[in-house]
Amino acid sequence: MTWEEVNKDMDAYQAALTAQTSSGVDRRVAEGRARRAGIRAYLKAHPEEEAAHAAEARSAAPAGAAAPAAAGNGGQAPAMAAPAAGGAVAVAAAPITSAVREAPLPTGNIPEPKKGAPDKHRLLAIVPPEGIQRVEREQGDRVHTWPHLLLEEFIAMAILFAGLLVFSSLINAPLRELANPNLTPNPSKAPWYFLGLQELLRYFHPMVAGIVIPTFILVGLAAVPYVDRNPSIKPGDRKVAITLFTILFMFGAILTIIGCFFRGPGYNWTWPWTQGVFFEL
Amino acid sequence: MAKIQPPNLRESEVWKSIFRPGSIYRKGYKDTSRDRALATMNNVLWHLHPTKVKRHGLKLTYTFCLGGLSFFLFVLLTVTGIFLMFFYRPMADIGGAQAYTDMQTIRTAVFFGDLVRNMHRWGAHLMVLSVTLHMARVFYTGAYKPPREFNWVVGVVLLFLTLGLSFTGYLLPWDQLAIWAVTVGTSLAGYSPFIAKQANFLLLGGAIVSPNTLLRWYVLHVLALPFVLVLFLAVHFWRIRKDGGISGPL
Numbered sequence: 115m116t117w118e119e120v121n122k123d124m125d126a127y128q129a130a131l132t133a134q135t136s137s138g139v140d141r142r143v144a145e146g147r148a149r150r151a152g153i154r155a156y157l158k159a160h161p162e163e164e165a166a167h168a169a170e171a172r173s174a175a176p177a178g179a180a181a182p183a184a185a186g187n188g189g190q191a192p193a194m195a196a197p198a199a200g201g202a203v204a205v206a207a208a209p210i211t212s213a214v215r216e217a218p219l220p221t222g223n224i225p226e227p228k229k230g231a232p233d234k235h236r237l238l239a240i241v242p243p244e245g246i247q248r249v250e251r252e253q254g255d256r257v258h259t260w261p262h263l264l265l266e267e268f269i270a271m272a273i274l275f276a277g278l279l280v281f282s283s284l285i286n287a288p289l290r291e292l293a294n295p296n297l298t299p300n301p302s303k304a305p306w307y308f309l310g311l312q313e314l315l316r317y318f319h320p321m322v323a324g325i326v327i328p329t330f331i332l333v334g335l336a337a338v339p340y341v342d343r344n345p346s347i348k349p350g351d352r353k354v355a356i357t358l359f360t361i362l363f364m365f366g367a368i369l370t371i372i373g374c375f376f377r378g379p380g381y382n383w384t385w386p387w388t389q390g391v392f393f394e395l
Numbered sequence: 396m397a398k399i400q401p402p403n404l405r406e407s408e409v410w411k412s413i414f415r416p417g418s419i420y421r422k423g424y425k426d427t428s429r430d431r432a433l434a435t436m437n438n439v440l441w442h443l444h445p446t447k448v449k450r451h452g453l454k455l456t457y458t459f460c461l462g463g464l465s466f467f468l469f470v471l472l473t474v475t476g477i478f479l480m481f482f483y484r485p486m487a488d489i490g491g492a493q494a495y496t497d498m499q500t501i502r503t504a505v506f507f508g509d510l511v512r513n514m515h516r517w518g519a520h521l522m523v524l525s526v527t528l529h530m531a532r533v534f535y536t537g538a539y540k541p542p543r544e545f546n547w548v549v550g551v552v553l554l555f556l557t558l559g560l561s562f563t564g565y566l567l568p569w570d571q572l573a574i575w576a577v578t579v580g581t582s583l584a585g586y587s588p589f590i591a592k593q594a595n596f597l598l599l600g601g602a603i604v605s606p607n608t609l610l611r612w613y614v615l616h617v618l619a620l621p622f623v624l625v626l627f628l629a630v631h632f633w634r635i636r637k638d639g640g641i642s643g644p645l
Binding site: 254255258263283285286289291302303305306308315321325332335347352359363 | 428446450536555565580584
């Protein structure tokens with residue numbers, strides 16, 4: 115539907131505009147209201163045009179409700195342009211007041227943004243004009259995902275894939291002899307990512323090393339964002355958190371490396387450069 | 396003699412029905428802001444991303460691509476794993492350990508079998524590593540801070556599931572390395588308070604690592620754990636977008 119200039123009563127328009135602007139309403143809103151007042155005043159003074167408007171709107175409406183009923187209706191048109199299905203008779207008989215749809219008057223209250231509300235724009239489809247807060251979101255320094263990010267991801271992926279392909283064609287994954295539950299290899303090691311825990315078994319009771327510490331690690335990791343309430347992400351403001359994490363991470367890494375390379379037969383200490391490495395991936 | 400014009404494939408109805416507007420393969424793609432946005436938006440894979448991202452997120456030293464590469468490894472492991480499933484039976488009854496002989500068949504008789512198995516194994520180790528490093532990266536950039544707290548928790552679950560997937564897969568070759576690593580790794584469950592026996596039984600399907608364990612861990616490895624992992628991955632990716640994209644800049 116295209117925008118179409120309609121006739122309006124300019125006196126009423128001006129009067130309403132002055133009244134609205136003097137009462138401190140936003141100009142855009144005031145113009146809209148004055149325009150409505152002007153149109154209503156015009157249509158009141160020209161009832162025959164109002165009827166024509168209504169008839170036109172009705173014939174434009176879809177569904178089998180083409181009912182030129184307004185003609186015999188003393189110049190009054192039904193309020194609703196689109197009657198209920200099959201209701202030509204009902205429409206003609208309906209009580210008629212005005213062709214302009216009645217809506218509650220806007221309150222004119224422009225809501226204040228809440229304190230501390232984030233500077234984001236909202237995606238609302240239907241809002242009253244006074245509901246729109248003209249807050250621009252900080253767009254920041256952004257680039258298009260295609261091609262910038264996607265190309266980078268593709269290159270990273272291709273390099274990883276090529277590397278893995280070459281590595282896999284050169285080095286075979288281990289496959290030892292058939293499993294034998296009666297023959298324990300010496301040493302027996304867990305997969306590498308559990309070797310830190312196996313290393314802890316040397317120092318603690320299995321209940322501590324196998325249950326308490328892993329549970330503590332998992333729960334502790336999950337709790338990190340709820341424990342560390344420091345809002346800053348600047349490394350300079352997070353010295354304690356970074357130091358703690360680094361120490362714990364390194365602790366785990368060192369235990370794992372010891373378990374992998376420095377433990378030999380009987381899970382006793384060995385030097386990898388003298389006695390060799392007892393480790394398979 | 397009239398020349399026969401070859402039909403322009405890129406203008407055909409079939410081609411246009413496959414590639415949505417904005418696709419770089421579609422005729423008339425222009426390097427404009429609009430088409431760049433459409434290229435992301437109108438592709439089922441790329442639209443995991445927003446159409447625009449913060450510039451600093453492109454910096455290699457910010458993410459090291461670790462999250463994306465972890466996901467890529469997961470996809471790669473799924474594909475190679477499906478290939479291996481065609482040639483593998485999780486059976487290890489006394490007198491005929493099908494699982495082990497199938498491994499030997501894959502290595503010697505299956506076309507590209509050895510290569511695919513190697514990629515599956517090395518890729519799995521690499522995925523444990525990349526997920527761990529991804530977690531460290533997220534910590535150092537403070538990316539777990541509000542509003543991203545919950546996504547960090549989802550990430551911890553994903554790390555746990557990755558370890559579970561790697562560990563269950565470790566048993567499947569049914570060689571000495573596999574059963575003894577798993578025996579050592581699961582022996583700790585026997586020390587759980589109150590439920591030691593039940594935990595062991597649930598985990599192993601018996602008192603020791605047995606053919607029952609193999610079947611149990613196979614189902615966990617190829618179906619149950621990947622299914623759960625994909626659910627959490629979906630939440631993980633979705634929350635990245637909902638929580639405002641990549642964190643930072645520092």
